[in-house]
Amino acid sequence: MITSTFTSQQILDWLQEVKDPEIPVISLIDLGVITNVKIDSNQKVKVEMTPTFVGCPAMDYMVNEVKSTLKKYGAHNVEVNVTFKNHWSSNNISEAGRKALKQFGLAPPPQYDTIVDIDILEQTPCPFCESTNTELKTPFGPTLCRAMHYCNNCKQAFEQFKPV
Amino acid sequence: MNKEALKDLLYKMADDQLILGHRNSEWIGLGPLLEEDIAFASMAQDKVGQSLALYQLLQELGENEPDIIAFSRNANQFHNSQFVELPIGEYDFSLMRHFLFDTADYFRFEMLINSSYEPLRLLARKLKGETRYHIMHADSWIKNLGNGNDESISRLQKSLEYALPYALGIFEESKMEESLISEHIFTGEIKLRERWMEHIDEILSKTQLILPDLAKESPHFGGRHGIHTEHLQPLLDEMGEVINSDPTADW
Numbered sequence: 048m049i050t051s052t053f054t055s056q057q058i059l060d061w062l063q064e065v066k067d068p069e070i071p072v073i074s075l076i077d078l079g080v081i082t083n084v085k086i087d088s089n090q091k092v093k094v095e096m097t098p099t100f101v102g103c104p105a106m107d108y109m110v111n112e113v114k115s116t117l118k119k120y121g122a123h124n125v126e127v128n129v130t131f132k133n134h135w136s137s138n139n140i141s142e143a144g145r146k147a148l149k150q151f152g153l154a155p156p157p158q159y160d161t162i163v164d165i166d167i168l169e170q171t172p173c174p175f176c177e178s179t180n181t182e183l184k185t186p187f188g189p190t191l192c193r194a195m196h197y198c199n200n201c202k203q204a205f206e207q208f209k210p211v
Numbered sequence: 212m213n214k215e216a217l218k219d220l221l222y223k224m225a226d227d228q229l230i231l232g233h234r235n236s237e238w239i240g241l242g243p244l245l246e247e248d249i250a251f252a253s254m255a256q257d258k259v260g261q262s263l264a265l266y267q268l269l270q271e272l273g274e275n276e277p278d279i280i281a282f283s284r285n286a287n288q289f290h291n292s293q294f295v296e297l298p299i300g301e302y303d304f305s306l307m308r309h310f311l312f313d314t315a316d317y318f319r320f321e322m323l324i325n326s327s328y329e330p331l332r333l334l335a336r337k338l339k340g341e342t343r344y345h346i347m348h349a350d351s352w353i354k355n356l357g358n359g360n361d362e363s364i365s366r367l368q369k370s371l372e373y374a375l376p377y378a379l380g381i382f383e384e385s386k387m388e389e390s391l392i393s394e395h396i397f398t399g400e401i402k403l404r405e406r407w408m409e410h411i412d413e414i415l416s417k418t419q420l421i422l423p424d425l426a427k428e429s430p431h432f433g434g435r436h437g438i439h440t441e442h443l444q445p446l447l448d449e450m451g452e453v454i455n456s457d458p459t460a461d462w
Contacts, residue, residue: 100341101334102260131333136340165347185246186344187253195246211340 053122055084058092061120065112068105069190070208072147075109079139082132091124092117097135099211100191137210149174154196154207171207173198181205216387217328217396218272219290223385223435224319225265226291229281230443231312232258233450234299243302250348251305254313257341264338268330282451283458286437286444293434294377296443300370303363306356307370310349311378311411317342318406327395350414357418364419371415372423379404379430386436 062081063074075081075096083095094113098106110127117125137156140148145155154174159167168186170179171194178200186209188195194209235255242248266277274280294312299305320342323335356363382400391397408425415422433439454460 100257100260101264101337102256102258104256104260131330131337134333134337134340165351185250186348187246187250189249191253191256191341195249209344211344 052090053086053120055086057120058084058086058094058117058122061116061122062094062113065109065116068108068112070148070151070153072151073140073144075113077141077144077147079141079144080109080135081113082130082135089124091126092122094125094127095132096127096129097131097133098129099135102191135211137208140208148208152205153193154205156208156210159210167210168194168196168207171196173201173203174205175203176201212328212394212396213387213390214272216385216390216394217331218269218274219385219387220391220397221265221269221272221331223290223292225262225269225280226289227295227312227316227381228258228262228265230289230291230446231295231308232256232262233446234295234297235305235309237299238305247302251309254309254345254348257345261338261341264334268334271330278454282447282454284447286439286447288437289439289443289447290435290437291439291443292377292381292383293431293438293440293443294374294380296434296440296446297377298442301366303356303366303370304374306349306352307367307374308378309345310353310414311374312381313342313345313349314410315378315381315403315407317346318410319403322398322403322406325395326397331396346410353414353420354417357415357420367418368420371420375423375425376428377431379425379428380432380434382407383430383432383435 059076062076065075067073067075067078080096080099081094082097085093087093096110106129113127114125138158148155152174154171157167165186168183171181172179173181176198178198180199181196184195184197186194188206192208193206195204195206197204232255235251235258238248238251240248242251263277266280270276294308317339320335320339323331324339326332326335357367382404384400385391388399392399412422
């Protein structure tokens with residue numbers, strides 16, 4: 048029997064390959080939806096994930112991507128649990144993730160303590176020209192995690208990954 | 212823990228989300244402006260997703276799988292409030308329902324963050340964050356149109372008066388309400404109604420709309436115990452049309 052051993056750091060590195068299916072520039076690790084990786088004494092890999100939004104239709108797809116990517120590297124015994132134990136917040140997006148979002152043309156969410164009112168979405172810096180002369184058009188967008196804005200400076204509509 | 216009381220609570224929450232989610236989705240393509248079309252579609256998606264998460268909690272407690280629960284029951288087996296099953300009507304009614312229902316929804320999740328039932332506590336924390344956007348959206352439109360012109364104000368006032376007895380039906384107590392409260396599963400409908408009332412009053416006081424005296428209203432109860440209007444069964448028939456054409460098909 049061939050046994051291979053790997054560390055949870057390796058698992059995390061491999062999972063950098065798995066991107067958000069709707070925003071293919073950001074990995075699930077940088078997005079913060081993979082909340083825990085553990086390897087037990089039998090080399091069974093246990094991955095915990097949590098959805099950005101409960102109604103996210105991409106969850107099953109992402110779970111399968113995690114499994115097939117790890118399989119490619121030889122980790123066959125993988126269990127993925129979707130849990131709300133460490134629930135997702137946009138504060139969980141890494142610095143690298145925020146940069147990737149911006150380059151993709153999606154304004155990254157501001158870090159926040161508590162969302163008091165919809166004002167938190169106003170004057171979002173435009174990802175194209177950096178201007179804050181922008182206005183919120185609607186807190187809802189093409190996917191559950193995005194809001195839509197308009198930049199009065201460069202006259203472009205843009206989307207924001209919204210703070211949750 | 213009183214499992215039956217807990218299941219009753221989960222059913223009414225899940226059924227409210229499922230039914231209102233489907234009603235909201237009827238605005239797709241019909242919204243008075245593109246942004247509202249998208250808003251109602253997004254809120255519909257949130258609600259249907261939230262109902263799935265709640266049905267999954269029920270499955271963990273031994274109930275059937277979510278698709279079966281959602282699409283194979285008759286109207287008298289649904290625990291949603293009558294409010295959510297009413298047709299979408301015109302935009303003023305849908306907006307008013309969105310405001311009155313989602314405010315209750317938001318504070319229900321907020322109260323459940325302290326539930327003694329851990330899976331519900333964890334889920335509620337998540338759902339509260341999502342529903343925050345729903346009430347911010349509702350509040351801003353109620354304030355805009357409630358201070359708009361004669362037509363917007365009178366339409367909203369009429370919708371408020373029509374919707375209110377149904378909205379009060381949201382807070383119909385469970386037969387096992389005492390267990391829910393004493394076992395700290397949920398703080399109870401009466402406390403929720405008080406918290407709801409404060410917020411509704413606060414927002415409406417910033418508009419030209421007048422909140423009728425709630426003490427004089429008689430709530431439309433019954434939904435929590437399977438008594439529904441004539442509008443629910445046709446909606447369920449439509450929702451289940453595809454799955455019921457071949458219940459054994461693998462999608």
